[in-house]
Amino acid sequence: MGPDKTLREIFSKVNMSELPAMSDHVEELLQLLNSDESSAEEIAAVILKDASLTTKLLQVVNSAFYSRSAPISNISRAITTLGLTTLKELAVSLALFEDFLKAGVEKEEISKLLALCFVSASQAKILCRAKKINVQEEEVFICTLLHQLGKLIILVYLPELYRKAQDLIDRGYSDEFAAKTVLNDLTFSSVGMEIARFWNFSEKIVLSMGQNPPQPTNKFDSQLYLLNVAAFCNRLTSILCYGSSLELGELLLHYGPILGISKKEAFGLANRSLEVAEAMSDNIIRFGLAKLKIRTRIAQKAGTSP
The missing domain is CATH 1.10.3210.10 (Hypothetical protein af1432)
Structure with missing residues (x-):
């Protein structure tokens, strides 16, 4: 071969379509990542469907390597601070990692x-x-x-x-x-x-x-x-x-x-x-x-x- x-x-x-272990919210995030027209509101809505992803994302954004003058307490603020593209890619990365552990x-x-x-x-x-x-x-x-x-x-x-x-x-x-x-x-x-x-x-x-x-x-x-x-x-x-x-x-x-x-x-x-x-x-x-x-x-x- x-x-x-x-x-x-x-x-x-x-x-x-062939991977049941890929959760719905990861599929939605990937679809949004594939679209240049996806809005901050759409991305925030998908992230907020998953409490674990929301928590993990805010942990990363507020951790030492993303340190800001004031803590970021919600997803909308995270999008505004990091930018739409960065937030999409970070959210997809964290969601994929979580699904990898579940699938493997x-x-x-x-x-x-x-x-x-x-x-x-x-x-x-x-x-x-x-x-x-x-x-x-x-x-x-x-x-x-x-x-x-x-x-x-x-x-x-x-x-x-x-x-x-x-x-x-x-x-x-x-x-x-x-x-x-x-x-x-x-x-x-x-x-x-x-x-x-x-x-x-x-x-x-x-x-x-x-x-x-x-x-x-x-x-x-x-x-x-x-x-x-x-x-x-x-x-x-x-x-x-x-x-x-x-x-x-x-x-x-x-x-x-x-x-x-x-x-x-x-x-x-x-x-x-x-x-x-x-x-x-x-x-x-x-x-x-x-x-x-x-x-x-x-x-x-x-x-x-x-």
Whole structure:
């Protein structure tokens, strides 16, 4: 079976009409995302149908990486503050993640991967603010959050293939090699990009799923900075949880000059983003973080780093 056939199989799994686990409010949000004419009132109405989504969305908007001078207490205010497009994409992302957990059989593994996504997204927001990187903070949060969409899709809807890929990763092979081996030359990134385009996410989100983005040529190149931040933060979190000190060194050797970050700053960034993710008080994320033992792993790597 070639990559095109594999991709068609994946699409058949996530096609809304064939996926009972995809809740009605996610389907409605995706339809609104696909329409340039959807209004703030329509989006607010769909979000408010789901109390859990409403609560989670307001938690994220009011958390440290979306900090504002005054708390945002309702969805209409969130739309006004963040903008229609950003709010749509954030709402769809959070709703999809919730449905992924409900739809998948690998509950613990899904929780861990979702926790990694949120920690990485928190890192991206904090990093860009601290280093004054020329990107919109809301955009970089969403792009980093969805960087591993393809991997999530495979984990949720094709868990047997995910386990085969993970076995290879556990044996020291790269994510890209493992995915290509079990997905007939497809990568997790290519799956995520195709699904994101199918759901009409912005091209910035699609491109931010790439693993090895080009380096920015100047400090005003916001698009390439966004792609590099998304790739760096996801890779940093993954290495801190599963990788080696050598891999961490190689990562910082590549991205350190681009983003102006040292090894000491990387550990500080990881701890700060973990605090932000823990403060969200979301059971899924907190469960995933507990299973990852990420704080212990960060301390171990910091203690062994020169």
